[in-house]
Amino acid sequence: MWLILLAIASYTLMVVALSRGPLSADSTLVVTLINLCGALIPLVFAGGSLWRGGLSGLALPGLAWGLAGGVGIAVFMLVMGRLAAKGWPAALVSPLVYGGAIVAVPVLGALLWSERLGPLQWAGLALIAAGALAVALGRAG
Known part of the structure; x- marks a missing residue:
């Protein structure tokens, strides 16, 4: 740890x-x-x-x-x-870039290398994507 x-x-x-x-x-x-x-x-x-x-x-x-x-x-x-x-403030860029990468890597792993994630893990990734989207929309609004 x-x-x-x-x-x-x-x-x-x-x-x-x-x-x-x-x-x-x-x-x-x-x-x-x-x-x-x-x-x-x-x-x-x-x-x-x-x-x-x-x-x-x-x-x-x-x-x-x-x-x-x-x-x-x-x-x-x-x-x-x-x-x-x-x-561009780090408070905006970091969640967008890192959140995007956190979601992209397991999706690529599943598509390209048949890595498996469980339903709870997919739900977690969806929440991360939703969080990044909320940060982006908050900046736009």
């Missing part, structure tokens, strides 16, 4: 930094610094794993997914930085 709490806290720190940094510095520079830290810190851990375990962790499909995820996070960070620089 502590790993979940650490992930929430660190991700929250990143979102706050991403939403506040571009208000007083170039958004591309802020995004670059966040991504640089986000790449170097895990690289230290990966290097230790390779040192201890050899090349067994270098399977091509996993590396391809890693590259795809890297492209995705790079585009995400650039777009989020631009939104922050344009004055």
